[in-house]
Amino acid sequence: MKELEIAITLSTDKKEKPSSDGLEFGKHFTDHMFIWDYTEGIGWSDPRIVPYQRIELDPAATVFHYGQTVFEGLKAYVTKDEQVLLFRPDQNMKRMNKSNNRLCMPAIDEELALSALKQLIAIDRDWIPTAEGTSLYIRPFMIATEPYLGVAPSKKYTFMIILSPVGAYYKEGINPVKIAVESEYVRAVAGGTGDAKTAGNYAASLKASEIASQHGYSQVLWLDGKENQYIEEVGSMNIFFKINGEVVTPSLNGSILEGITRKSIIELLKYWNVPVSERKISIQEIEQYYRDGQLEEAFGTGTAAVISPVGELFWKNERLLINNGEIGALSQKLYDTLTGIQTGTKPDPFGWTLKL
Structure with missing residues (x-):
């Protein structure tokens, strides 16, 4: 697998991790995130892992007005022998590019995106919950960032990955x-x-x-x-x-x-x-x-x-x-x-x- 060279800035202000008991879905987020920028004519550039933070966008960014955005969802699990497993992540990256194509957004290099994901998880590995029924939810997503109010595909995009320790999606759990x-x-x-x-x-x-x-x-x-x-x-x-x-x-x-x-x-x-x-x-x-x-x-x-x-x-x-x-x-x-x-x-x- 190809490896992506990523600039890494580690957080100096670590968050308190939530308890695995009663862990809600999609409410807590880990210490770091991955960001990768795209500009038409240049391609993908500046891949980086940074402390989890707010992002700054122009009010005219295309994503706000014409909905150019796609996302994926997958999970990481810790085994009893403390190995970390991903479930069919290649399929998520493949499907993301299918969504990208439909929304007129640039394709990601699937191998490099997976390389970035692996590096991000390695840094925030201790956020993966171990209680039964819990996991680390992974949200890769892309948004259109060009400040332009014309109805046309954006010329700039940002691809990001954030991580969230989660419990059951439905409050019923495995119950019907x-x-x-x-x-x-x-x-x-x-x-x-x-x-x-x-x-x-x-x-x-x-x-x-x-x-x-x-x-x-x-x-x-x-x-x-x-x-x-x-x-x-x-x-x-x-x-x-x-x-x-x-x-x-x-x-x-x-x-x-x-x-x-x-x-x-x-x-x-x-x-x-x-x-x-x-x-x-x-x-x-x-x-x-x-x-x-x-x-x-x-x-x-x-x-x-x-x-x-x-x-x-x-x-x-x-x-x-x-x-x-x-x-x-x-x-x-x-x-x-x-x-x-x-x-x-x-x-x-x-x-x-x-x-x-």
């Missing part, structure tokens, strides 16, 4: 969450930016999520923006259903994020010879499977939550209780296996983990 099916608002459509990991997609999801939260639901399940019937994804997760022994997940259609955990689950199920298919599936189908007693399990997948069982769907003012609101056997096995691979407590026959 309740999801409301959204029938009014639309998050994304094919041909839009739904398959890019960009801020606008998440901003578009906030109103429906706020309403769902007011009614006691953790997230919303989005339907397609054209016919408003085909299932797409949950706000922060891809979605899977176990129906008569077969696992079904919506096929990638240009408006669904290509989740890395999603991809890993599909590969894991195939490895176990569990029937799994990617196809269009409507909410009406799911409702019928439920009424016929054939909807056995449902679960979401994503970096933040890993596996999140769905115990209830709210659709047309009716509560569809799945598996008596309890975690299913397959969901539990997938969670145990994937987190075991990520933390080094189970074998990794796929070569998914990268040891630092």
Whole structure:
């Protein structure tokens, strides 16, 4: 792997680390961050690790006005023998460049970006929590920084990586969450930016999520923006259903994020010879499977939550209780296996983990 020569300025004012007990998601940040600048005609320059700090931007910076920004999310784990593992980080860098292309942003050198990430983690290694269910969340992101109010791609960008020790994404942890099916608002459509990991997609999801939260639901399940019937994804997760022994997940259609955990689950199920298919599936189908007693399990997948069982769907003012609101056997096995691979407590026959 290529190494990136990075200027390093270490913090002289170390923060107090939060307790692993009750660690909230995305609230605490480590002592250092990585910054890398891009200027059209010059390319990438001045890679540096500096103390975690505020950034200064011109009020006319393109990111504020036209939303040119993309991000990624991955995690680092400490094994019982105190090794640090990353889970499929190459896939995150690859997906980031796919998002960059969609937003007319410059590609990063994936190997060099991963080199920078490894160096940053090495410096803040003691921030990685070790309690069960905790990890170090990694947020690489890029913003457009040129001060210009014309509607055009920026000529300047900044790529950054920040780190955050985290606990469970949902307060329920591995316990099943309740999801409301959204029938009014639309998050994304094919041909839009739904398959890019960009801020606008998440901003578009906030109103429906706020309403769902007011009614006691953790997230919303989005339907397609054209016919408003085909299932797409949950706000922060891809979605899977176990129906008569077969696992079904919506096929990638240009408006669904290509989740890395999603991809890993599909590969894991195939490895176990569990029937799994990617196809269009409507909410009406799911409702019928439920009424016929054939909807056995449902679960979401994503970096933040890993596996999140769905115990209830709210659709047309009716509560569809799945598996008596309890975690299913397959969901539990997938969670145990994937987190075991990520933390080094189970074998990794796929070569998914990268040891630092």
